[in-house]
Amino acid sequence: MKFVAVTSCPTGIAHTYMAAEALEQAAADSGDEMHVETQGSAGSDPLDPQIIADADAVIFAADVEVRGRERFAGKPLVQSGVKRAIGGAPEMLDEARAAVAAGPPAGDAAPATAAGGGGLATKVDSGAGFGTRLRQWLMTGVSYVIPFVAAGGLLIALSFALGGYLITEAPPIEDGFNPGSSQSWARLLFEIGGVAFSFLVPILAGFIAFAMGDRPALVPGIVGGYIAGQVSAGFLGGLVAGLLAGAVVLAIRRIKVPKSVRGIMPVVVIPLVSTLIVGVLMFVVLGPPLAALTAGLTNWLNGLSGANKVFLGIILGLMMAFDMGGPINKTAYSFAALGLAAATPASFQIMAAVMAAGMTPPLGLALATAIRKRLFTHVEQENGKAAWVLGASFITEGAIPFAAGDPLRVIPSLMAGSAVTGALSMAFGATSRAPHGGIFVVPLIGNPFLYLVAIIIGTVVTAVLVITLKSLRRTPEEAADETPATQQAAATA
Known part of the structure; x- marks a missing residue:
């Protein structure tokens, strides 16, 4: 059969x-034809209309509203969350075949308001409940700010690697650039990275507002985020500014205006009025208390030591492993990555702990599949080989296929291993000025040897727990489900 699919997650x-x-x-394994449109952070390449016309069925694996949904009207449709497709793609193909046999339901035309395939994406399901939409608003802001975090953070980290930690005291590039001097190049990287970092809070606030109120909300959101930086309200100020800007724009759009001015509302009136309201509130009303709260949080983090610091590492580790790239994972990562802008010892330690804890889940599962192959299906063994690279690259999502198939045994094991790693990283005082990169930025890590020790110990803990839980609770049905390839691999092992 011929299938088309669209995949999209909140970030x-x-x-x-x-x-x-x-x-x-899954389609290749079953001999079917599959064409997928990924509506991701890099944009989307819409499927050819002829490919859609020739398709027997459509699969939507999306946690947010699919853009251009009307293109697939009249086709048998299977829908699920994105994680189910990762762990259960063959089953979704079976459901699609059943949908073809049943035929498309009556009245399945897509909503006329569905967005087109191009442009900026809000990644918000307008029909979801408030809690879900709030999470999607925040995740939209995070998804657009992460490239700034990665670019700025890695440039700054490289500048320290090239010029040492005293690079902050080197003459500014504006005073002159010497192409033959490594210090000049280091300072140049440092300043470019600093510029990228200066956009973090405004972009975060702007795209949270954009997710709520579409393009007219970008201006008050970005301006509110910039003001949050000016008044030292930081990351918390950016969150508040984005939500405030989106709410103000939504409120203004509900006001009925004469037809003669409707054309200028989104271009002139809404940006003007909303920016004025958000600016006044951020400067005068909300900015000062948010700045005090941010300063208190910063002082608390800088004052952490001993058991308190280790406890924070445990909490961050548990968050990184719980949903492996989901909202809780992204909350911990955003907290660490955006905190790098403060450039304090505590923020560098938090970033190191978060990155180490995010590497442990796929690495632990890769180790488990290598040690006890018979406990895993042939597909999981193949995923285990890829998990080595994913874990080393700080891509926690490499653990999802394992967790989707056996969540009650896998997820607690992952959380335990990541909690150990986060605690040890904080206890060892490891630091990271790089927000990403995994094993490849270890030369830029403070206390790199102990940092690797923390990752190795957490990986071993994860692997031991996964193997133990799978062995203790292994049922006859699971043993009978082993494929011949799995049994042969077990005999070889």
Whole structure:
């Protein structure tokens, strides 16, 4: 059969593309034809209309509203969350075949308001409940700010590697640039990275507002985020500014105006009025208390030591492993990555702990599949080989296929291993000025040897727990489900 699919997750990063790969692989294994449109953070390449017309059925693996949904009207449709496609793509193909046999339901035309395939994406399901939409608003802001975090953070980290930690005291590039001096190049990287970092809070606030009120909300959101930086309200101020800007724009759009001025509302009136309101509130009303709260949080983090610091590492580790790239994972990562802008010892330690804890889940599962192959299916063994690279690259999502198939045993094991790693990283005082990169930025890590020790110990803890839980609770049905390839691999092992 011929299938088309659309995959999309709230942040539009790893899950979107892992789901697409899983669907393509499942179709290849079953001898079917599959074309996938990924509506991710890099944009989307819409499917050819002829390919859609020739398709027997459509699969939506999306946690947010699919853009251009009307293109697939009249086709048998199977829908699920993006994580199900990662762990259960063959089953989704079976459901699609059943949908073809049943035929498309009556009245399945897509909503006329569905967005087109191009442009900026809000990644918000307008029909969801408030809690879900709030999470999607925040995740939209995070998805657009992560490239700034990665670019700025890695440039700053490279500047320290090239010029040492005294690079902050080097003469500014504006005073002159010497192409033959490594210090000049280091300072140049440092300043470019600093510029990228200066956009973090405004972009975060702007795209939270954009997710709520569409393009007219970008201006008050970005301006409110910039003001949050000016009054030292930081990351918390950006969150508040974005939500405030979106709410103000939504409120203004509900006001009925004469037809003669409707054309200028989104271009002139809404940006003008909303920016004025948000600016006044951020400067005069909300900015000062948010700045005090941010200063208190910063002082608390800098004052952490001993058991308190280790406890924070445990909490961050548990968050990184709980949903492996989902909202809780992204909350911990955003807290660490955006905190790098403060450039304090505590912020560098938090970033190191978060990155280490995010590497442990796929590495632990890769180790488990290498040690006890018979406990895993042939597909999981193949995923285990890829998990070595994913874990080393700080892509926690590499653990999702394992967790989707056996969540009650896998997820607690992952959380325990990541909690150990986060605690040890904080206890060892490891630091990271790089917000990403995994094992490849270890030369830029403070206390790199102990940092690697923390990762190795957490990996071993994860692997031991996974193997133990799978062995203790292994049922006859699971043993009978082993494929011949799995049994042969077990005998070889």
